[in-house]
Amino acid sequence: MHDTISTPRILVFSTEKISDPGIDQAGLRKIHYSPAVYTISVPCSSCVKPRWILHAFERGFDGVFIAADGIECSYSPHCSDQTNALIEEAQRQMKERNISPKRIRMAAICSVCAEPFANHMANFTKILTELA
Amino acid sequence: MAEQKRVGVYICHCGGNISDYVDVVALRDELAKDPDVLVSKHLQFACSDASQKEMEKDIRDQHLDAMIVCSCSPKLHTHTFRNVAARSGLNPYKYVQVNIREQCSWAHSDHSAEATLKASGLVRAGKERVLNAEALIPIRVESRQAVAVIGAGVSGMRAATALADMGEEVFLIESAEKAGGQVGSRAKLFPDNSSGAALVERMQGEIRKRPGIKLFTKATIQNVSGSLGNFTVKVSVGGGETLSLNAGAILIATGYDDYKPLTDEFGYGSGPNVMTLPEFNALLESGSGDIRVGGRAVKRIAYIYCVGMRQVKGPNAYCSRACCTAAISSALAAHERAGGLDIFHLYRDIRTYGKQESFYERSSKAGDSYLMYSEKSPPKVEQKGASLGITVKDSLTAKTDIELEVDLLVLVTGMVPRSDSGNIASLFKIPRGSDKFFNEIHPKLRPVETVINGIYLGGSCQGPKTISESVQSSLAAASKIFGVIGKGTIELEPIVARVHEADCSYCGKCAKVCEYSAITEAEHGDRRVAIVNSSACVGCGICAPVCPSDAIDLARYTNAEIESMIDAFAAASGIVPSASGEGDASGKESIQMKEFPARWNTMLAAIGDEAMSIPAIAGATGFDAQDVTFEVMTMVKYRVLVPKGIDDDDEYYSYQRKW
Numbered sequence A: 001m002h003d004t005i006s007t008p009r010i011l012v013f014s015t016e017k018i019s020d021p022g023i024d025q026a027g028l029r030k031i032h033y034s035p036a037v038y039t040i041s042v043p044c045s046s047c048v049k050p051r052w053i054l055h056a057f058e059r060g061f062d063g064v065f066i067a068a069d070g071i072e073c074s075y076s077p078h079c080s081d082q083t084n085a086l087i088e089e090a091q092r093q094m095k096e097r098n099i100s101p102k103r104i105r106m107a108a109i110c111s112v113c114a115e116p117f118a119n120h121m122a123n124f125t126k127i128l129t130e131l132a
Numbered sequence B: 001m002a003e004q005k006r007v008g009v010y011i012c013h014c015g016g017n018i019s020d021y022v023d024v025v026a027l028r029d030e031l032a033k034d035p036d037v038l039v040s041k042h043l044q045f046a047c048s049d050a051s052q053k054e055m056e057k058d059i060r061d062q063h064l065d066a067m068i069v070c071s072c073s074p075k076l077h078t079h080t081f082r083n084v085a086a087r088s089g090l091n092p093y094k095y096v097q098v099n100i101r102e103q104c105s106w107a108h109s110d111h112s113a114e115a116t117l118k119a120s121g122l123v124r125a126g127k128e129r130v131l132n133a134e135a136l137i138p139i140r141v142e143s144r145q146a147v148a149v150i151g152a153g154v155s156g157m158r159a160a161t162a163l164a165d166m167g168e169e170v171f172l173i174e175s176a177e178k179a180g181g182q183v184g185s186r187a188k189l190f191p192d193n194s195s196g197a198a199l200v201e202r203m204q205g206e207i208r209k210r211p212g213i214k215l216f217t218k219a220t221i222q223n224v225s226g227s228l229g230n231f232t233v234k235v236s237v238g239g240g241e242t243l244s245l246n247a248g249a250i251l252i253a254t255g256y257d258d259y260k261p262l263t264d265e266f267g268y269g270s271g272p273n274v275m276t277l278p279e280f281n282a283l284l285e286s287g288s289g290d291i292r293v294g295g296r297a298v299k300r301i302a303y304i305y306c307v308g309m310r311q312v313k314g315p316n317a318y319c320s321r322a323c324c325t326a327a328i329s330s331a332l333a334a335h336e337r338a339g340g341l342d343i344f345h346l347y348r349d350i351r352t353y354g355k356q357e358s359f360y361e362r363s364s365k366a367g368d369s370y371l372m373y374s375e376k377s378p379p380k381v382e383q384k385g386a387s388l389g390i391t392v393k394d395s396l397t398a399k400t401d402i403e404l405e406v407d408l409l410v411l412v413t414g415m416v417p418r419s420d421s422g423n424i425a426s427l428f429k430i431p432r433g434s435d436k437f438f439n440e441i442h443p444k445l446r447p448v449e450t451v452i453n454g455i456y457l458g459g460s461c462q463g464p465k466t467i468s469e470s471v472q473s474s475l476a477a478a479s480k481i482f483g484v485i486g487k488g489t490i491e492l493e494p495i496v497a498r499v500h501e502a503d504c505s506y507c508g509k510c511a512k513v514c515e516y517s518a519i520t521e522a523e524h525g526d527r528r529v530a531i532v533n534s535s536a537c538v539g540c541g542i543c544a545p546v547c548p549s550d551a552i553d554l555a556r557y558t559n560a561e562i563e564s565m566i567d568a569f570a571a572a573s574g575i576v577p578s579a580s581g582e583g584d585a586s587g588k589e590s591i592q593m594k595e596f597p598a599r600w601n602t603m604l605a606a607i608g609d610e611a612m613s614i615p616a617i618a619g620a621t622g623f624d625a626q627d628v629t630f631e632v633m634t635m636v637k638y639r640v641l642v643p644k645g646i647d648d649d650d651e652y653y654s655y656q657r658k659w
């Protein structure tokens, strides 16, 4: 992991059609957030496998953030429940490995949520710094 | 010995948008050292024609087996570079676009050195992903040249004639006794006072002229099966025979219901002198001279707006768009019919947007009074003998209570989802939003498509719309449908779920979460396993995490791809960031015309010798205004364009070519 970056490293899973444009917009408007944030795009927040989340922690990520479509999900009206279920499963496995459940977060990020995304990253960075 | 990998890596300066903050030369050098990478280059504009040709040549001459372009957001250029790959014989799915602009150089323009380190992680992750990516083959299906249009309101009828003119056979399926929908019985419609009945009659005439359109009325949809290219819609007509209609695509244009006030909501149901706007329109349009209610001539009318709409606590949080203008135009029609009326509009906000503002002006000039109320203190209504007493706290005049006595109260009700929309949603497996209207994929970027390939939306079944907006969306859907099925063969993205049979012992969990019934149980040797119907699968991936034995994955989102990206993000970068944090100076070299991105050439051609504003350039090129904005900013920076000042309408800056 980069030794020059001591701020907490965050892996974001973001949805291609809705959250990604929101995160892109933060960049477009030069709304800054921590450069230790890395994003992987997925079709739907409910497709993130708990093993990917665990893998990120094993590789030294400090936090995992799921940028979800929430009620805007165009695939499933049960998307939020589905995503919650996979987060709970990930947290169960994290507990077995002594990883704090606070290291994983989810929030709805829509296609114009530039500021909310940057704010979430700032808050999460703060929480992860305190956990360290 | 492991097979030699032959990856091509192209890192874009984006004319400084990237290279001003990210050291693209250091990235090029880092990747050049990677044993999997055969070609590593940095380019002024990766999307320019010259760069695309260079990539094509590299793919052919160097026999590249995978390629990544590290540039802007994948939503802008994935198809550009997939086409580069396809043109030169590389499987388009062995191409990955890495976003080092929106999610790196711009997002971290305040931290140049860290931006370069992050870009290094992103680029290495892209390389890992492309190495693990499968060479997928698009799914090809033959399509029937026929479209089933569900609902024969204005939206469905207009789309049906457009589709027939494009050569498609159309099955126009209407549940009511006749075509026309909500406006079929209206005498006067905004904005031009035209008759809804005449409009519908004209449209029906157009339908009769086209033998390719088959209209079925009193038709009930029983069952829908199949997928893009070959749907079967089973319809019972008039309660009698059941027809089986075969169509390549489906357009849903089932419209809306009027909101029905609850008993006693603003006095509704307490007497004949409280009615909804559609009821008032019917009354207004059914006679001439005095407007009479309960045997009495009406002299004073009050309207209460936003009834059942814009609810903070209730289910209808949205604004119904058309009702403000519809209410005011009915007030104008009432003045015209009866004369000498006093009309009071009790509103929350007046939303006569765009050209409809003239209705508000005309009603104000006619002497109508406008009183603003807030949702927290709604007007109180009580029957007072033959008239009605209304108390309203006027938010604009010191919040004092104003008491009105009127002969008639009109409740301005808006559009709500049809009560049977849940049934349509489950028949066609299309999702509804929290407002219960049908959901498009993306309100701005893909406004008439649903997540189900081959099923499209048009008109007010998507949410409140005026007639003109409804027809715009159904015509957009018609063109989109023709674009997809018109050629006869259709290529689909092969992003579908796959079951690894060896690991599956059918527990049914995946099938349970799949909203699209794409997973079924099948025999596999002596075991039962899950199988995915790839033409029904929409590629959401929701089934993958629920499998207890990790037997399902989604193409392009396999464990190998995702976990290798995570590994690459986490691995140390080989780059030592420059202390100055200045980024790469080579981005500021003078650039040659041949290196302009294709987009710039299109924009420059549109601008010609004139000065043009950003919205005008967007209009002329068909590019998204936001994309034009950042292209223009870069062009100004490189002195390809110069700002010329505010345009004639004093609204926007206009820009001119430098040469």
Ligand SMILES: Cc1cc2nc3c(=O)[nH]c(=O)nc-3n(C[C@H](O)[C@H](O)[C@H](O)COP(=O)(O)OP(=O)(O)OC[C@H]3O[C@@H](n4cnc5c(N)ncnc54)[C@H](O)[C@@H]3O)c2cc1C
Pocket: B150, B151, B152, B153, B154, B155, B156, B173, B174, B175, B176, B179, B180, B181, B182, B183, B188, B189, B190, B191, B219, B220, B221, B253, B254, B255, B256, B257, B258, B277, B278, B322, B323, B326, B413, B414, B415, B418, B424, B458, B459, B460, B461, B465, B466, B467, B468, B470
């Ligand atoms: C009070 C009010 C006044 C308005 N006044 C105006 C105006 O003056 N000017 C204007 O531009 N707009 C006006 N509008 C908006 C206008 O009514 C709509 O834009 C228009 O009706 C939308 O047409 P549509 O075809 O999308 O839907 P609809 O008119 O609702 O037509 C949908 C059709 O689909 C059919 N259908 C539904 N479900 C099924 C099914 N399962 N199977 C088969 N068929 C089905 C229905 O029977 C109907 O015929 C007004 C709206 C309101 C609420």
Ligand code: SF4
Pocket: B305, B306, B307, B309, B310, B318, B319, B320, B321, B322, B323, B324, B325, B349, B350, B351, B412, B414
């Ligand atoms: S259009 Fe006007 S009346 Fe209708 S919901 Fe919107 S603000 Fe209220």
Ligand code: SF4
Pocket: B496, B497, B513, B514, B515, B516, B517, B518, B519, B532, B536, B537, B538, B539, B540, B541, B542, B543, B544, B554
């Ligand atoms: S990815 Fe899975 S859940 Fe989604 S449609 Fe395909 S089979 Fe169903």
